[in-house]
Amino acid sequence: DTGVSQDPRHKITKRGQNVTFRCDPISEHNRLYWYRQTLGQGPEFLTYFQNEAQLEKSRLLSDRFSAERPKGSFSTLEIQRTEQGDSAMYLCASSASEGWETQYFGPGTRLLVL
């Protein structure tokens, strides 16, 4: 297994458009996390799944954001009606349930909203 992968690596979009990002976790990991990171700040938790169940969603996540993990494997994060403030790096991570503090991060998707 080559680790966590994310697609696309970069996305430029115009304000008001919808975007979708994909994350493929390490295959034996049942937990999957989404974070957002802006310049000069640490990653900010958005949501996480255990298998296909979304267990927690940050209050910072507006209703324009939705995440799914339909078969407990890959996950998608969709942002509807993008705003310039959504410009950030979106990071995905995965872990086992036991020892979840050790999370393996993907390279991220850098989003720029014009």
Add this chain to the structure above:
Amino acid sequence: LAKTTQPISMDSYEGQEVNITCSHNNIATNDYITWYQQFPSQGPRFIIQGYKTKVTNEVASLFIPADRKSSTLSLPRVSLSDTAVYYCLRNQGGKLIFGQGTELSVKP
């Protein structure tokens, strides 16, 4: 809520030992102390985790005093490639809470 505090930046030279201290006065009894490293344009990477006393792995050592109100990440003989941001984390209900981190710059 438990909060971690660490210096925003540190400078060092190649070959030196670097110690980054983090304070976490209100850490919960059952929480572990976890450190991550992040290089520019990459996702964070787990470095080390401990509960108390001292933990050592191939990358770093982690020193935690008995009161657990602080921890010190020790990087032996740093090289230019250790230039990165280092995060001291608190764990909250199944998720990691990152602070601003310490930006370590290693100079030749």
